[in-house]
Amino acid sequence: MLLSLRAATVRFGGRAVLDAVDLDVAEQEIVCVLGPSGSGKSTLLRAVAGLQPLDAGRVLLDGHDQSGVPAHRRGVGLMFQDHQLFPQRDVGGNVAFGLRMHGASRVRQAERVGELLDLVGLPGASGRAVAALSGGEQQRVALARALAPRPRLLMLDEPLGQLDRSLRERLVVELRELFGRLGTTVLAVTHDQGEAFALADRVVVMRDGRIAQSGTPLEVWQRPADAFVARFLGFENVVEAAVGDGAAVTPWGKVPVPDGAPQGTRTLLVRPAGVRLVPVEEGLRCTAVARTFRGTHVTVHLQPEDAPRLEAACALRAAPEVGDEVGVEFDEAEIAVLG
Amino acid sequence: MAVPVAFFAVFFAYPVTAIVARGLKTDGTWQLGRIGDVLAQSDVRQVLWFTTWQALVSTALTLLIALPGAYVFARFDFAGKQVLRAVVTVPFVLPTVVVGTAFMALVGRGGLLDELWGVRLDTTVWAILLAHVFFNYAVVVRTVGGLWAQLDPRQEEAARMLGASRFAAWRTVTLPALAPAVAAAALMVFLFTFTSFGVVQILGGPTFSTLEVEIYRQTSEIFDLSTAAVLTMIQFVAVGSVLALHAWTVRRRETALRLVDASVTARRPRGAGQWALLGAVVATVAVLLLLPLAVLVERSFGAGGLGYYRTLTEDDGGVFLVAPIEAVGNSLQYALAATAIAVLIGGLAAVALTRRDAGRLVRGFDALLMLPLGVSAVTVGFGFLIALDEPPLDLRASWILVPLAQALVGVPFVVRTMLPVLRAVDVRLREAAAVLGASPWRAWREVDLPMVRRALLIAGGFAFAVSLGEFGATVFIARPENPTLPVAVARLLGRPGDLNYGQAMALSTILMIVCAVALLVLERLRTDRTGEF
Numbered sequence: 001m002l003l004s005l006r007a008a009t010v011r012f013g014g015r016a017v018l019d020a021v022d023l024d025v026a027e028q029e030i031v032c033v034l035g036p037s038g039s040g041k042s043t044l045l046r047a048v049a050g051l052q053p054l055d056a057g058r059v060l061l062d063g064h065d066q067s068g069v070p071a072h073r074r075g076v077g078l079m080f081q082d083h084q085l086f087p088q089r090d091v092g093g094n095v096a097f098g099l100r101m102h103g104a105s106r107v108r109q110a111e112r113v114g115e116l117l118d119l120v121g122l123p124g125a126s127g128r129a130v131a132a133l134s135g136g137e138q139q140r141v142a143l144a145r146a147l148a149p150r151p152r153l154l155m156l157d158e159p160l161g162q163l164d165r166s167l168r169e170r171l172v173v174e175l176r177e178l179f180g181r182l183g184t185t186v187l188a189v190t191h192d193q194g195e196a197f198a199l200a201d202r203v204v205v206m207r208d209g210r211i212a213q214s215g216t217p218l219e220v221w222q223r224p225a226d227a228f229v230a231r232f233l234g235f236e237n238v239v240e241a242a243v244g245d246g247a248a249v250t251p252w253g254k255v256p257v258p259d260g261a262p263q264g265t266r267t268l269l270v271r272p273a274g275v276r277l278v279p280v281e282e283g284l285r286c287t288a289v290a291r292t293f294r295g296t297h298v299t300v301h302l303q304p305e306d307a308p309r310l311e312a313a314c315a316l317r318a319a320p321e322v323g324d325e326v327g328v329e330f331d332e333a334e335i336a337v338l339g
Numbered sequence: 340m341a342v343p344v345a346f347f348a349v350f351f352a353y354p355v356t357a358i359v360a361r362g363l364k365t366d367g368t369w370q371l372g373r374i375g376d377v378l379a380q381s382d383v384r385q386v387l388w389f390t391t392w393q394a395l396v397s398t399a400l401t402l403l404i405a406l407p408g409a410y411v412f413a414r415f416d417f418a419g420k421q422v423l424r425a426v427v428t429v430p431f432v433l434p435t436v437v438v439g440t441a442f443m444a445l446v447g448r449g450g451l452l453d454e455l456w457g458v459r460l461d462t463t464v465w466a467i468l469l470a471h472v473f474f475n476y477a478v479v480v481r482t483v484g485g486l487w488a489q490l491d492p493r494q495e496e497a498a499r500m501l502g503a504s505r506f507a508a509w510r511t512v513t514l515p516a517l518a519p520a521v522a523a524a525a526l527m528v529f530l531f532t533f534t535s536f537g538v539v540q541i542l543g544g545p546t547f548s549t550l551e552v553e554i555y556r557q558t559s560e561i562f563d564l565s566t567a568a569v570l571t572m573i574q575f576v577a578v579g580s581v582l583a584l585h586a587w588t589v590r591r592r593e594t595a596l597r598l599v600d601a602s603v604t605a606r607r608p609r610g611a612g613q614w615a616l617l618g619a620v621v622a623t624v625a626v627l628l629l630l631p632l633a634v635l636v637e638r639s640f641g642a643g644g645l646g647y648y649r650t651l652t653e654d655d656g657g658v659f660l661v662a663p664i665e666a667v668g669n670s671l672q673y674a675l676a677a678t679a680i681a682v683l684i685g686g687l688a689a690v691a692l693t694r695r696d697a698g699r700l701v702r703g704f705d706a707l708l709m710l711p712l713g714v715s716a717v718t719v720g721f722g723f724l725i726a727l728d729e730p731p732l733d734l735r736a737s738w739i740l741v742p743l744a745q746a747l748v749g750v751p752f753v754v755r756t757m758l759p760v761l762r763a764v765d766v767r768l769r770e771a772a773a774v775l776g777a778s779p780w781r782a783w784r785e786v787d788l789p790m791v792r793r794a795l796l797i798a799g800g801f802a803f804a805v806s807l808g809e810f811g812a813t814v815f816i817a818r819p820e821n822p823t824l825p826v827a828v829a830r831l832l833g834r835p836g837d838l839n840y841g842q843a844m845a846l847s848t849i850l851m852i853v854c855a856v857a858l859l860v861l862e863r864l865r866t867d868r869t870g871e872f
Contacts, residue, residue: 049770051774070779071773072772072773072777072778072779073776078771084771086785086786087790098776101772101777149775
């Protein structure tokens with residue numbers, strides 16, 4: 001394992017911001033830590049970087065305990081949330097900083113700066129002032145700066161957080177491609193699930209300083225570990241249910257569940273696509289109370305009598321108007337029994 | 340941290356304690372009864388009363404005259420604003436002796452007003468009050484105006500949208516935000532005027548005397564050390580309480596205000612009322628700040644053009660052992676050395692104070708660093724003489740004594756200028772450097788130093804100007820053959836005759852020009868973030 005955390009704990013005034021976290025990152029793996037703000041994900045990065053001392057537990061790099069190793073000797077790279085480019089240096093000076101600290105010759109520095117600026121798509125920008133860069137360009141410079149000393153582990157703190165949506169979607173693809181090509185090991189944190197799923201080989205969801213779930217993007221998306229993860233991923237139709245053989249009893253009535261689902265009192269997730277609209281008399285009677293246009297489909301909020309609201313994804317043409325009465329059926333393929 | 344503490348212990352606490360002990364200790368026992376005896380003297384009580392009320396009146400007068408100026412500088416945009424801002428600040432760095440001399444030339448015997456209308460104010464308290472306003476105008480304009488300019492006008496707009504009238508919006512939103520800054524400025528002015536020495540020494544005549552002047556008189560003329568010691572302690576307590584109040588208001592000012600870039604809040608004056616206000620402020624600056632200086636320059640040329648300046652180069656063998664002009668060289672050398680010391684000590688202290696893990700103790704040190712601003716400079720100077728005269732610290736014969744004393748006064752300015760800038764350096768920039776492989780020292784050199792270099796220059800400039808004008812301590816420890824400019828001016832003024840008077844004016848003018856040049860250079864370097872002064 002390139003990076004291992006063993007029961008890593010950080011407390012701020014009695015509150016555990018990292019609570020006995022165990023995490024492994026393998027060589028060339030891209031791991032994305034996903035969680036709401038305050039879940040301890042930035043602290044995780046700072047602890048690995050050596051900027052935040054651990055109150056308990058250990059950080060190991062290549063199997064070597066890092067306690068007592070100061071930040072500048074750990075050989076890891078960190079790209080800060082708001083980039084933290086050095087304002088008094090130009091682009092080249094920023095990118096070359098790490099190389100200078102490692103005693104690279106001037107010629108070597110210039111070579112590598114040129115190489116990296118090409119890599120991040122800013123050829124010839126070496127002499128530009130940092131203040132004159134756009135947000136996306138700053139992000140690229142920060143990336144080039146972090147990559148320049150060839151860190152064994154590259155960490156990204158909300159790498160695309162402050163960029164606008166279209167740029168973010170383009171950059172995330174570029175980043176994944178780039179890291180794949182360079183064989184970089186990456187540990188990134190973000191609160192944006194889209195970003196995490198697009199970037200990562202493995203997603204780690206954090207909650208209150210603990211790891212709530214770890215798995216491939218597909219695994220996490222298909223089977224969230226618990227109600228918290230499901231809701232954090234944006235799912236609304238999450239309820240307690242008594243799961244029996246082949247069906248579960250929920251506030252919405254009887255709902256079919258996939259074969260082999262664990263039985264007993266469980267948390268049940270119905271993905272919006274699993275809420276099918278049928279004529280009123282053929283299913284659960286609901287009133288449409290809100291609709292949101294999503295581009296490829298429409299999200300409709302449905303209010304049954306005496307039960308929590310349901311979120312349904314409908315095709316554009318089939319979507320009911322607000323106030324319409326509809327019936328609802330459930331599709332077993334889009335239902336998951338959690339935990 | 341250890342270096343500044345040691346510096347203050349040896350060159351501040353030790354001399355001051357030594358002289359207080361000398362005054363109050365006989366045969367090894369403290370004579371604390373002396374405190375009561377001294378306080379019972381009616382002339383001492385009179386000095387105390389005068390010191391307090393003149394400081395209060397000076398402060399009120401300064402606020403009254405300078406607050407409109409603060410508003411104009413904060414909210415109006417007009418041609419020549421930068422120049423006017425610099426002009427306003429010049430008096431603050433002027434040596435007290437120069438200010439005294441300038442007001443002498445304006446309102447004193449044979450002064451401009453005397454010649455024109457036969458009006459003389461030098462025997463009244465008005466001369467002192469006006470000189471104090473002259474001095475401290477910049478303190479109010481800078482501290483209050485600086486904050487005012489950064490208050491977001493949209494806050495007031497938000498209040499107006501919620502139904503507040505223009506005045507109600509100002510009273511409920513802007514005024515509370517400004518109040519701590521006004522309080523801090525007022526306390527600063529009070530402190531400076533409470534401990535006023537040079538101005539009162541020159542303009543007060545035999546009638547008016549502040550604590551500081553009285554300490555000087557008791558020490559150097561009457562040789563009553565125990566009275567001087569008691570007075571020093573009284574001043575120490577008074578200044579200590581004012582500083583504590585000041586630290587408190589500063590802390591309040593630092594909290595919870597949303598500040599914006601000053602350049603976006605100013606706009607051109609609109610309507611007759613605002614133009615009249617601007618005109619009034621400009622007129623005030625012209626009459627109150629520029630006129631005395633102009634008169635000073637005019638007097639220095641006297642009847643015969645450059646005559647007074649020419650005689651400065653001659654060794655008259657009377658007042659000095661050397662030609663008065665040599666005081667210029669002395670002053671510059673001393674001030675440079677003092678600046679180096681002040682920047683080193685103050686810089687180290689500021690760095691120690693910015694560390695995030697700085698505890699209560701260190702933060703207490705912050706307030707302690709301000710003490711030399713208020714503790715009797717005369718006491719410090721005399722304390723140097725009697726305390727630093729034994730090995731291993733026998734510095735009496737050393738030239739370094741003068742710069743050391745001057746540096747003490749410079750350090751608070753350095754700390755105050757450096758602190759906000761150092762605090763503004765984002766720790767994460769340092770962390771970014773660390774992650775890229777920079778050791779802590781290397782990170783400081785690569786990240787902090789380039790950002791604070793300007794502030795360091797400005798701090799140095801302030802220390803230089805302050806050292807150049809330092810009078811109270813220097814007058815004691817400067818050797819007769821090596822006077823500084825302020826000391827030379829005071830000595831010349833103390834002698835009768837037109838030539839001495841003219842020479843004093845000429846030397847003052849030179850001193851003023853040196854200080855003004857230093858300040859104008861600084862003004863070009865200044866950013867809005869740097870410091871309170």
